[in-house]
Amino acid sequence: MESSTNWVDTTLDLNINLFHRPNKALKRESATISGEVGESEVKLPVKQEAGVLMEELNRIIAENKKLTELLTILCENYNSLQSKFVELVNKNSENEAAAAAATLISKKRKAECEDYNNPNMIGFSGRAESSSSDEESSKIRPKESNNNKAKISRACVRTSPSDNSLIVRDGYQWRKYGQKVTRDNPSPRAYFKCSFAPTCPVKKKVQRSAEDPSILVATYEGEHNHAHPSPAELSLSPNSNTIATPRSSAPAPSPPPKSSITPTVTLELMQSAGTLAMAAEDQTKKAGDSPAAIQQILVQQMAASLTRDPNFTAALAAAISGRVVDHTRIQKW
DNA sequence: CGAATTTGACCGGCGC
DNA sequence: GCGCCGGTCAAATTCG
Numbered sequence: 001m002e003s004s005t006n007w008v009d010t011t012l013d014l015n016i017n018l019f020h021r022p023n024k025a026l027k028r029e030s031a032t033i034s035g036e037v038g039e040s041e042v043k044l045p046v047k048q049e050a051g052v053l054m055e056e057l058n059r060i061i062a063e064n065k066k067l068t069e070l071l072t073i074l075c076e077n078y079n080s081l082q083s084k085f086v087e088l089v090n091k092n093s094e095n096e097a098a099a100a101a102a103t104l105i106s107k108k109r110k111a112e113c114e115d116y117n118n119p120n121m122i123g124f125s126g127r128a129e130s131s132s133s134d135e136e137s138s139k140i141r142p143k144e145s146n147n148n149k150a151k152i153s154r155a156c157v158r159t160s161p162s163d164n165s166l167i168v169r170d171g172y173q174w175r176k177y178g179q180k181v182t183r184d185n186p187s188p189r190a191y192f193k194c195s196f197a198p199t200c201p202v203k204k205k206v207q208r209s210a211e212d213p214s215i216l217v218a219t220y221e222g223e224h225n226h227a228h229p230s231p232a233e234l235s236l237s238p239n240s241n242t243i244a245t246p247r248s249s250a251p252a253p254s255p256p257p258k259s260s261i262t263p264t265v266t267l268e269l270m271q272s273a274g275t276l277a278m279a280a281e282d283q284t285k286k287a288g289d290s291p292a293a294i295q296q297i298l299v300q301q302m303a304a305s306l307t308r309d310p311n312f313t314a315a316l317a318a319a320i321s322g323r324v325v326d327h328t329r330i331q332k333w
Numbered sequence: 334c335g336a337a338t339t340t341g342a343c344c345g346g347c348g349c
Numbered sequence: 350g351c352g353c354c355g356g357t358c359a360a361a362t363t364c365g
Contacts, residue, residue: 191356
């Protein structure tokens, strides 16, 4: 992947190289400063050495500044792209809802219906109630639009047609509290509450698309008021994912839709997790049934999936650079 | 036996 | 006021 190589290039090279060659660099620099080429830095006066160190420190600070600026620019670009994408998605869904409005009797259910049935909407449509000018949303959910501005986002997940369970893997822990057959859709709608934190207000509705039963539509209401459960925590609980079929086991937790924008990432990660599992399966078949080979492949796949995750690489880089800085501070001061 | 799911009953909003 | 409908509750059931 391109992104992973970029991460390694920018963060690791810039940070670690600086600190991996401090002795050589210092020796060279201090030698040129003192004018004694070929002599070791041992002969340098302490003051000069301190000066060299200060120079080095300044250089690092300047570099850090540059990196921060680059990061800011990157973030800005990312945000603008993101907002454009959200805009496009909203426009698309609004247009199609308006087109369908002429043909259906109830305005309110029409809009919902159209969103659910649109097979193009693989991904999500996140909406803050205030953002849309449509009176429909206020008609549909007058309570939320009034006071607490519950964020509503939607995620569509394609599943295999034979799989009739209402499973949407989003990494959170959900407890099913109801199921209903709605009027405009023959498949039942399942209702879930976030059960990871007792006070978490987030709810989720999962229903198959009426037109394409292989598409699961998950509607999230509200925002999680707790941290995302770690994989370890999830592995402790049997229902780490949305489970509508009794106690089916579903692995591979992935980051959740924290905001209305995140679901895309979630789905992408889920997809990559899926392809990863398939790749691992393929390789396992190729490798035969040797347990050692299987284990090695699994380790490789896990490592690959971790390095592909920008969050992980960022955290790793931060941890490494933090340690390196600490280390050099201890050494130098 | 405890926890999670299922499912019918109930409640409130909305349109007629 | 009545009926329809979506959402929620809670007792019953299921499963590890």
